[in-house]
Amino acid sequence: MNAGFKTKQAEFAAYIRDPDTYPVPADVDPRRMAMYRELFFNNIDSFVSSNFPVMRTILNDQQWQSLTRDFFARHRCRTPHFSEIAEEFLEYLQSERQSDHDFPFLLELAHYEWVEMALSIAKDTPVFGEAAFVDDVFNQTIALSPLAWPLVYQYPVERIGPDYLPQSAPEQATYLIVYRDRDDEVHFMQTTPITYHLLLLIEQQGGIGGEASLWALAAELADRIDPQSLMQFGQQTLRELADKGVIIPAVAD
Known part of the structure; x- marks a missing residue:
């Protein structure tokens, strides 16, 4: 040339x-x-x-x-x-x-829209838990599915459209879980700050007992929530997340 x-x-x-x-x-x-x-x-x-x-x-x-x-x-x-x-x-x-x-939310909206495509073509192939895992997730060693992303946005991006164009961020952030299920369908689920932090904790550990993850979260939030209340709430939350495939069995190293 x-x-x-x-x-x-x-x-x-x-x-x-x-x-x-x-x-x-x-x-x-x-x-x-x-x-x-x-x-x-x-x-x-x-x-x-x-x-x-x-x-x-x-x-x-x-x-x-x-x-x-x-x-x-x-x-x-x-x-x-x-x-x-x-x-x-x-x-x-x-x-x-x-x-x-x-618009002040343009970058967050773009990220929100990009996530769906990124998850739909992701090549990860997690092993989802069976019914027995879901039922007993409290006593299992768990991990966050690589096809489940806990996200936080300053703007309520899931509501933005021609009829809703906020010029400033609300006081409360928006917490979402975006995940791809067993049938390769991508879902968006609104969640709470507590569940969001639980998933980050599980992700950081890379393999932790279901009960241990809740006690670890309780220790982090001891000044904001009663540990026993969190344990009761957390057990049901873990089952729901395991059923959706957001939480999966941890793979032994």
Whole structure:
């Protein structure tokens, strides 16, 4: 590949990414370049739109085009796989997006929408517990399924849509569990701060007894909740989470 071709290739790519900044490459028909530009951009725009449908509905056409064209021009994707472009878009919003006009919840909403796709294509294959495990989860060694993600957002992202566009975060954060079940269906479940912290504790341990996980949580929250009340609440919670496949049997090392 000679230097002239590399130069022409760089000019070609620069114009396609950002035609407002870079000129049409010399000796190339502007009409053809316009076709290439729209073809490349429309592919990216369509993919981002399909992966972030709520975001697309709350932005008008001008706002959406401005956002996706900025992503197309500014961000350098590190993957050739279309299935990973949504993650690249999330990284762009987190690290490169510069606009004072965006909704304050935009990044959290994008993450919320990305999670569903990420879990749907995740390659983990956890072994879910059978009925006996669920019934006796209090006495079992447990782990958090790699297909279950406890999440916390400052905004109620599950409610955001054209009729609800909060301009400031409420006092209470939103706690969610997103998980893929035995039938490979992705579910979103609202949860409590206590259950969220229980799942983080189980995840950090990598293998802990069901009863031990509750006592460990009780020790952390001793100044906020009665240990016996937590144990009673916790046993039922563990069974429900095990039944859904959020909690699974720990695999021995």
